[in-house]
Every structure is written in structure tokens, then in C-alpha cells.
Amino acid sequence: MFRSRSQSSSSASDKVSALSILRLTLPKLGVAFPFAMLLSVYNRIMIEELAILPVVVGGMYLFYNVINGFGQVTVGRIADRRPLFGLRRTPYLLAGLLLSSFALMPLPAASMAASADSALIPLLFVVMLVFGVGFAMTGDSHNALIAELTTGKKNRSTVIAFVWFFQIFASIVVAIAISIVLQIADQAAGAPRGCMTEACHLIRREVALQLMPSIFALGPIIAFVGWLPLLGLEPRLSRAQALAVEQRPPLHLRQAYTRIFSNAQARTFFFFVFISIFALFVQDDILEPFGAKVFALPVSATAQFQPIMGGATLVAMLVMGFVAGARPISKRKITNVGAGISGAGLLLLGLSAIFHIAPAMYLGIATLGLGMGVFNIGALSMMMDMTIPGETGSLMGAWGMAQAVATGMANFLGAFLLQLGLALTGDNAPLTYALIFGFSAVLCVTAIWLVQHVNVEQFQKMSREQMALTLEAA
Numbered sequence: 001m002f003r004s005r006s007q008s009s010s011s012a013s014d015k016v017s018a019l020s021i022l023r024l025t026l027p028k029l030g031v032a033f034p035f036a037m038l039l040s041v042y043n044r045i046m047i048e049e050l051a052i053l054p055v056v057v058g059g060m061y062l063f064y065n066v067i068n069g070f071g072q073v074t075v076g077r078i079a080d081r082r083p084l085f086g087l088r089r090t091p092y093l094l095a096g097l098l099l100s101s102f103a104l105m106p107l108p109a110a111s112m113a114a115s116a117d118s119a120l121i122p123l124l125f126v127v128m129l130v131f132g133v134g135f136a137m138t139g140d141s142h143n144a145l146i147a148e149l150t151t152g153k154k155n156r157s158t159v160i161a162f163v164w165f166f167q168i169f170a171s172i173v174v175a176i177a178i179s180i181v182l183q184i185a186d187q188a189a190g191a192p193r194g195c196m197t198e199a200c201h202l203i204r205r206e207v208a209l210q211l212m213p214s215i216f217a218l219g220p221i222i223a224f225v226g227w228l229p230l231l232g233l234e235p236r237l238s239r240a241q242a243l244a245v246e247q248r249p250p251l252h253l254r255q256a257y258t259r260i261f262s263n264a265q266a267r268t269f270f271f272f273v274f275i276s277i278f279a280l281f282v283q284d285d286i287l288e289p290f291g292a293k294v295f296a297l298p299v300s301a302t303a304q305f306q307p308i309m310g311g312a313t314l315v316a317m318l319v320m321g322f323v324a325g326a327r328p329i330s331k332r333k334i335t336n337v338g339a340g341i342s343g344a345g346l347l348l349l350g351l352s353a354i355f356h357i358a359p360a361m362y363l364g365i366a367t368l369g370l371g372m373g374v375f376n377i378g379a380l381s382m383m384m385d386m387t388i389p390g391e392t393g394s395l396m397g398a399w400g401m402a403q404a405v406a407t408g409m410a411n412f413l414g415a416f417l418l419q420l421g422l423a424l425t426g427d428n429a430p431l432t433y434a435l436i437f438g439f440s441a442v443l444c445v446t447a448i449w450l451v452q453h454v455n456v457e458q459f460q461k462m463s464r465e466q467m468a469l470t471l472e473a474a
Contacts, residue, residue, distance in 0.1 A: 015155040015325075023229040024146055024159065025166045030097040030223030031138060032170035034104055034131070037216065041178050042107065045212065049205045050115035052124075058285070058412050060128045065408025067132025069401035072140040073257070076397030079141060080390060086236040088393065089145035094227050096137025101219035103130035108212040136397075139404070143396040145234060147384035157331065160380045161321025168314055172307075178215060185211060260398045265459035269386055270402050272450040276379065277406035279443030280342055280372055282436065283349070285414040287365070293429045294353050295361065308362065309369035316373025324377065331381040336448050338375025343444035345371055350437035353430040364437075385456045 016024075038061075046052045075092065084091040110123040146163065150156040182204075183193060191203035260266045283290075287309075291302040320334065345368030352360035383399040414436075421432030 014153060016150055016153050016159050020149070020233060021159050021162055023233050024149070025163050026226045026229045027093060027097065027138075027142055027223075028163060028167040029170055029226030030101065030219075031135075031142075032167050033174050033219055033222045034100060035167075036171040036174035036178070037104065037219075041175065042111075042212065045208050046111050049208055050111055052111065052115055052121075054415075056121060056124070058415065060124055062408040062412040063125055064128040064132035064135065065404045065411075067129055068135045068139065069404030069408070071133050071136030072397035072400035072404070073260075073394060074397070075137045075140045076144065076393030076395070078393075079144065080393040083237055083242050086238070086242050087234050088237070089141045089148070090227075090230050090234045092137050093141035093145065093230070094224075096134045096139075096141060097223035097227055098134070098220055100131050100134025100138060101223045103127060103134055104219060105213070105216050107216065108209065112209065136400075136404075139400050140393055140397045143384070143400060144387075144393040145230075147387050147392050147396055149233070150384065151389075154328070155325045156384060157324035157329070157334065157377050157381045158321045160384070161317045161324065161377050164376055164380065165314055165317045165321065168310060168317075172310060181215075182208060182211065260395075263459065263462050265455060265462060266386070266395075266398070268450055269382075269454045269459070270398060272447055272454065273379065273383070273399055273402035274406045275443050275450065276339060276375070276447035277403050278410045279346075279440045279447060280368075280375070281407050281410035282414045282417070282440050283346070283368075284411050286418050286433070286436065289418070290349075290353070290433050291361070294356070294433060295358055305365055308365050309372075312366045312369025313373040313376070316370045317377060320374050320377045331378050331385065332451060332454075334378030335375060335382060335451055336378070338371050338373070338378050339444045339448050339451075340371070342368055342371030342375055343441040345369070346437045346441040346444065350434040350441070353433040353437070356430065382451075382454070382456070386454075386459055388460050 043057055043061075046057050047054050075096075079088050079092045082088075104127065107124070107127050110120070110127055114120045114124055146159060150159050153159070185207045186200075186204050187193065189203050189207050191200040191207070260270065287305050288302040291297040291305060316338075323329065324334065345364045345366075348360050348364030348367055352358070352364055383396065386399065387395045417436055417439075418432060421435055422429065425431045425435075
């Protein structure tokens with residue numbers, strides 16, 4: 001049967017339009033560019049070309065993740081109460097994108113200075129401090145904007161799938177593009193591809209160090225261009241609404257944390273996010289060494305690990321986005337399936353180490369990527385459900401904090417767990433890796449158990465009661 005015009009209109013109003021999804025997606029350009037620069041390009045330059053200790057580089061990344069995490073709560077509570085030009089998200093998002101982009105521009109000079117004089121290493125952490133603050137503003141504002149614009153919409157999971165699909169895809173494209181630019185510049189400077197002499201190495205080092213400032217300088221331009229499509233998308237508060245928001249009692253940082261952790265539902269959900277993200281990312285820094293140490297794979301082979309995992313993640317997110325848009329699926333179910341598939345992938349990696357089965361290793365990497373893609377859709381959708389009007393920024397900041405701090409700790413502690421395991425097992429690499437992967441799989445099961453105890457309706461009820469008490473106290 002044909003639907004009436006009113007039915008079609010009602011159905012359309014229940015979903016975020018394709019154009020709005022595209023506009024919400026493009027600001028991720030300003031996130032993908034610095035992310036790719038830091039993790040895919042510049043970390044190698046700092047370690048290999050500038051001989052900065054890996055522990056220092058790992059400490060930098062942990063530091064910015066901690067600043068990013070705790071900063072999101074602060075940014076969220078300020079943005080909830082201090083709209084700019086009648087907007088609570090868009091201006092803060094622009095400020096965050098530009099601040100994080102401009103913050104990285106001194107990084108090449110600071111890195112070279114620290115390489116020449118280790119006493120200047122604190123300069124690197126100052127850069128990461130400013131970058132972390134900008135990233136906190138970006139992450140909280142964008143997440144809160146998406147949460148507010150998708151409230152009551154049937155395709156929230158689809159919106160999330162496309163936004164984060166684009167971020168990962170753009171990061172991969174940026175990393176490939178920069179790699180191609182560097183290869184062309186190397187060849188022009190006299191270091192053809194495949195040349196392994198010391199002279200060629202020195203040429204590549206100089207080319208990389210000379211080009212990095214110019215490449216980093218593109219960051220603010222890319223960030224601003226990606227932000228422009230948001231203009232006019234966020235509903236502007238009326239003068240009366242803005243005044244009412246600004247007259248709300250201030251929520252001090254201690255009060256914000258107390259409100260979150262005194263709410264049993266919020267506390268459970270916070271630890272669910274933290275444990276699940278830690279479980280998924282503890283392998284980040286040890287996966288390539290795993291291929292080298294256990295399977296004696298060359299660099300060219302281990303370099304394929306992240307593309308395999310990233311490709312599987314992208315496919316899973318894209319498919320899950322279409323499936324969730326076509327038929328209603330419980331976000332908790334999506335989350336559980338994603339965590340379960342991820343745990344299975346980690347177990348396959350552990351078994352491949354014990355029994356030395358290379359195909360099982362590749363299958364484990366792909367399975368982990370699929371699980372992470374599905375998990376991202378479910379967990380991010382639940383994060384946005386775990387908010388209430390008026391406190392969207394503060395609560396998204398709390399979930400962002402759990403995510404960022406867990407990622408930073410996982411990246412930093414992965415190598416530590418590896419060294420500890422090797423020491424305890426008498427340098428038995430297969431057993432050590434199997435234990436780490438097995439531990440991560442157990443954490444995935446723990447996350448599934450935790451999320452079963454989260455009730456969105458009860459959380460929202462308790463949060464509203466807390467807000468009412470705050471207003472009465474004022």
C-alpha cells in the first residue's frame with residue numbers, strides 16, 4: 001500500500017536527513033588530520049629520526065589523552081551554561097578545532113630542540129597540554145551536538161556509524177597522502193624508493209624534518225573548512241532561553257564529578273566504557289612487535305596489521321549503520337555483539353601465539369576489527385542515550401573522559417605489560433602475548449556483564465532528580 005503524504009512527512013521528521021548527516025560528519029576532517037599526523041607519521045619521526053625515547057613519546061600521548069579526558073567534563077559543564085551567540089556547541093567546536101590544530105604547529109621545532117637538548121623535553125608536554133585542551137573542546141562539543149540533534153530520531157545509530165566511519169577513513173587517507181608526499185620528496189632529493197644506504201637515510205630524515213612544519217600548517221585550514229558546513233545546523237537559543245541557561249547555578253568541577261559518581265547508573269556506565277576501551281586498545285602498541293617476535297614477520301608484513309584491522313572496522317561500521325537504519329535494534333544488543341566479537345578476536349590472537357598458527361593470527365586481527373566497528377556503534381549510541389537535556393555537554397564529557405583516559409592508559413601500559421610478562425615467563429614471548437590477549441578478552445566479557453546492569457531510563461530519572469536538588473539548593 002502507498003503511504004499518505006502526512007505519513008511520509010512524519011517518517012522523515014523521525015530521522016536526521018542525509019544532508020544533515022553529511023554536515024555533522026565533515027568536522028571530523030579537523031580531527032582525522034592531527035590524529036593521522038601524530039600516530040601514523042610523527043611518532044615514527046620522533047623515535048627513529050630524532051632518537052627521542054619511546055617512553056617519552058608514549059608519555060606524551062598518555063598526557064594528552066588524560067588532559068583530553070578530564071578536560072571534556074570541564075568544557076561540557078561550561079558549554080551547557082555559557083552559550084555563545086545563542087549556541088552551546090558550534091562556537092566551542094570551532095575553538096577546539098583551531099586550538100588543537102595551531103597547538104601542533106610548534107611540534108617539529110620543539111621535537112628537534114628536545115632531541116638536541118633533553119632538558120627541553122618539557123616543551124613537548126606543553127604542546128600536548130594545549131593540544132589536549134583543544135581536543136577536549138572538539139570531542140565534547142561535537143559529541144554533544146550529535147546527541148542533541150539525534151535525540152528522538154530513529155537513525156541515531158546510523159548517524160554515529162557514518163560520522164565515525166568518516167573519521168577513520170579520513171585518517172587512513174591522510175596517512176597515505178602524507179606518505180606519498182614524503183616519498184615523492186625523497187626521490188626528488190636523491191633518495192629513491194628501496195635505497196637503504198646511510199646517505200639515503202640521512203636524506204629522508206632531512207626531507208621529513210623540512211616538510212613537517214608545512215604539513216602541520218595545513219591543520220587549521222582543514223579544521224576550519226570542515227567546520228563551515230555546521231553553520232546554521234545547531235538551533236539557536238532565543239534570548240529568553242539563553243538568559244535562562246546563563247542564570248542556572250554554576251556547576252563546579254567537584255560537583256560535576258560528585259553528581260556523576262554518586263549516580264549508581266552513571267558510575268556503572270563509566271566503568272563499562274573505561275574497561276571496554278582499555279580491553280580493545282591495549283593491543284595497539286604491541287600488535288606489530290607480536291608479529292615480529294612470535295612469527296618472525298618482516299616490517300612489510302606487520303605494517304599490514306593496522307590496515308587489516310582498520311578495514312574490518314570500517315566495513316563493520318558501514319554495514320551496522322545500514323542495518324540499524326533499516327530496522328530497530330537495541331543499542332545494548334549491538335554493544336554486546338561488538339564486545340563479544342572483539343573478545344573472540346583477542347582469543348584467536350592468543351591461540352595463534354600458543355600454537356603458532358599464522359592464519360589464526362590474521363583471522364584474529366580481522367575479527368577484532370569487526371568487533372570494534374560494531375562495538376563503536378552500540379557504545380557511542382548508548383553514551384548519547386545516557387544524557388539529559390541541559391546536561392548533555394557535562395555527561396558526554398564524562399563518557400569522553402572514560403574513553404580518552406582508557407585509551408591513553410592502554411597505549412601506555414601495553415608495552416609495560418609486555419615487558420612484565422616477558423620477565424615473569426622467562427622471555428617466553430608466545431605465552432606472554434597469549435596472556436595479554438586472554439586478559440583483554442576477559443575484560444571484554446566483564447564489559448558485557450557491566451552493561452547489563454545499566455538502565456537508561458533509571459539513569460535519566462536519577463539525573464533529573466540530582467539536577468532538581470541542585471536548583472533547589474541554589
